[in-house]
Amino acid sequence: MKSDRSSKWRIHLLFWILYYILEVYLDFYWSRYQFPDFKWPIRLQNTLILELGYLFVKIPLAYALLYVYEKVYFKGFSKYFISIFIVIAAVFGHRFLTHFIIYPHIYGVTETLDGKEVSGFLNGYVAFNSFMDLIFMVGLIFGVEITRQKNLLKQQIAQLKSEKLDQELTMLKAQINPHFLFNTLNNIYGMALKKADETPDVILQLSKIMRYNIYESSEKSISIAKDIENIKDFIQIQKIRHHQLTINFTEKIDNPSQEISPLILIQFVENAFKHGVSESLGKAFITVDIKLKNGILTYSIENSKQEKPHEHSTKIGLKNIRRQLELLYPQHTLFVEDKNNHYTITLTINFHDTISL
Incomplete structure (x- = not known):
């Protein structure tokens, strides 16, 4: 709010x-x-003084009208009535300043129009000229203020969208971490019951992964080397x-420092x-x-699957991934092949061409 007010007065000045x-x-x-x-x-000297004097009429007029139109408690007919009253008062002030101060005291002459002396300070034609001069200024200041407010609104909308995007991504990541943790803890629990010798190693690996999930995943981007x-x-x-599981893992990365969203x-x-792993x-x-060449990532995974998967096999995980990709990498391509005995995804x-992370 304070920065907005400061920006407003700089623009108006x-x-x-x-x-x-x-x-x-x-x-x-x-x-x-x-x-x-x-x-x-x-x-030139007289002109500088005269225009400075006019500002003492124009500036109060401009901000009085802006105040009326910005305040919600000025509504309907009352808003127009007050605005008309303010403009009339400004015309009176403008004419008084011109007729009684500027001409006799600055120029040292009597105000004239087409070579004839202006009899009264509210002569119809000169009053109309004052009105048009004031309305021209009001139009300019309203144009400046409306443009400023529109630009401010655009900035606020962009900021809200960015905050919403960050919140949504945080929520989507939060759905992943507990899922992974619970599955791995169940694995460790099963191994502990069997008193498997590998249990301490698995706990150590889990500790390393959870450290990554807690600290690294909070960053907007990390190097692809860390993610791999x-x-x-x-x-x-x-x-x-x-x-009994056969795992083949290959990677060809030409730029390990390439930034990517974690998880x-x-x-x-x-x-x-x-x-893909079942009894x-x-x-x-x-x-x-995983391949990364010249800034293009090609990532493919193929896994075996049951011919008849569980009825409640959820697609929430894939839906979650798709949503994150839409938010972070709108130009990505994701190909999914679901066959009877194997499942393949290819992500590019x-x-x-991606948004800044």
């Missing part, structure tokens, strides 16, 4: 400076015809538990283990292939 310069230029040009006997330095390392740690845990890639691996599968396998991300 700039407006009044430019408006003053414009009016000085126009009146100085006009004065050489109205007062041909005056030297140009005198005419986390995938390897996850696979290592699963390897200890699933001895995107690992979700596909989690799904592969969740749906009913004799030869279960998972194949992971062109990092040159």
